[in-house]
Amino acid sequence: MLAYILRRLLLIVPTLFGIMVINFTVVQVAPGGPVERLIAQIQGIDVGATARLAGTSTGEAPIGNAPKGKAAAESTTSKYRGAQGLDPEFVQHLEKLYGFDKPAHQRFFDMLDNYARFDFGESFFRNRSVVDLVIDKMPVSISLGLWTTLLVYLISIPLGIAKAVRDGLPFDIWTSSVIIVGYAIPGFMFAILLIVLFAGGTFVDIFPLRGLVSENWDTLSWPARILDYFWHLALPVLAMVIGGFASLTMLTKNSFLEEINKQYVVTARAKGLSERRVLYGHVFRNAMLIVIAGFPGAFVGVLFTGALLIEVIFSLDGLGLLGFEAAINRDYPVMFGTLYFFTLLGLLMNLLGDLMYVIVDPRIDFGTRGE
Numbered sequence: 001m002l003a004y005i006l007r008r009l010l011l012i013v014p015t016l017f018g019i020m021v022i023n024f025t026v027v028q029v030a031p032g033g034p035v036e037r038l039i040a041q042i043q044g045i046d047v048g049a050t051a052r053l054a055g056t057s058t059g060e061a062p063i064g065n066a067p068k069g070k071a072a073a074e075s076t077t078s079k080y081r082g083a084q085g086l087d088p089e090f091v092q093h094l095e096k097l098y099g100f101d102k103p104a105h106q107r108f109f110d111m112l113d114n115y116a117r118f119d120f121g122e123s124f125f126r127n128r129s130v131v132d133l134v135i136d137k138m139p140v141s142i143s144l145g146l147w148t149t150l151l152v153y154l155i156s157i158p159l160g161i162a163k164a165v166r167d168g169l170p171f172d173i174w175t176s177s178v179i180i181v182g183y184a185i186p187g188f189m190f191a192i193l194l195i196v197l198f199a200g201g202t203f204v205d206i207f208p209l210r211g212l213v214s215e216n217w218d219t220l221s222w223p224a225r226i227l228d229y230f231w232h233l234a235l236p237v238l239a240m241v242i243g244g245f246a247s248l249t250m251l252t253k254n255s256f257l258e259e260i261n262k263q264y265v266v267t268a269r270a271k272g273l274s275e276r277r278v279l280y281g282h283v284f285r286n287a288m289l290i291v292i293a294g295f296p297g298a299f300v301g302v303l304f305t306g307a308l309l310i311e312v313i314f315s316l317d318g319l320g321l322l323g324f325e326a327a328i329n330r331d332y333p334v335m336f337g338t339l340y341f342f343t344l345l346g347l348l349m350n351l352l353g354d355l356m357y358v359i360v361d362p363r364i365d366f367g368t369r370g371e
Contacts, residue, residue: 001358005351012347017112019343024108024336034098034124034330039091098124098332111336120337125329130337133322140212140318143233144307148240149299156245157291160252165279167257179246187243188309194235195313207235210315236314240307248291248298255287293356296349300342 095101102110114121120130163172199207208214214228259265260283268278308320319338326334 005355008351008354012344012351015347016340016343020112020336020340021108023339024104024111027332027335028104032330033100034332035091035094035100037330038094115337115340120341121333123326123334124331126331126334130333133334134319134338134341137317137319137322140311140316141307141320143212143229144236144240144310144316144318145299147233147237148244149295151237151241152244152248152298153291153295155241156248157252157288159245160249160291161256161279161284163249163253164256164260167253179249182242182246185242187239188313190242191236191239191310191313194239199235208232212316236307236310236316239313240310252287252291255290256283259283259287289357293353295356296352300346300349 092101099107099110118131122129123133126133159175163175166172194207195209197203199205199209208231212229212232213225214220214232217225217228220228265278265283268282269275273281307316307318308324310316311318311321322334323338325331326338
């Protein structure tokens, strides 16, 4: 097993490198960039608007006014859209500021060298380090991801087992109707419905719509802080749970049905074992392999990819919103820094998922594969 873990850890390096190469290449050929964005702000034509340059407002140049005069008038062509009329030396200064005075391959390997030392640099437009930004946004995303994943598993596994045991009975049919609703309604649509019903929409105003905690959270007692925290999380987590429990419930049900129909279950029943002993003593371990082992990957998926629209709807400033704004604003240090970190985390979680198979069923030994 130790050799298998070592092989998987070594495989992370080329996998991570390939992912970074592909994404870096795509970004290079995509139109726009930080230099173009800054030029647009200098020219007063910026429409990106989701993030602000450090110490400036929209339309202001963070480096000072662009040089004007004869040199600017002579600059009639540029490789940057909207740069006509700017001094070429000033444009070169902008390129140097963002590192675009170097060829793409050199920028890529310099970036990987820094990332290998976990130096992710500073945001182009927020005047803060990428690490600080991620740390600031992490509580929101961890809260959404952790509680959503736990609730989805706590609901889906018992419900899936109950449906498998009662396959074809009225309980299975009626709960399938609920699952169909979960499949049919996207999480963000259900979030809007919850706002209308419970957050000051057409009906009652019970839950808040902004932030992870109240503004006076620091002045509250610890029991009140805990209640305030869950009060703010109730609607967004509920919206995400509705969007995520259906598929896991059906996966659990199908896994149990597949195991229940196997020969070893018939043999156990023939020996006179109770149905409960057969179900939880024999079937459960085999049926839950794929479900429980997928927990790390499910958590990462909810944490980093599933909460963007929920964060926007409920005004929660988390990692999903940070990544979206970085992509819109061409904030490359945030884009690639978070991509590197979260890809590395995802690969490690995939390894943890494999190890979960061994924890759930010790008979599985990945170390013997290929021998």
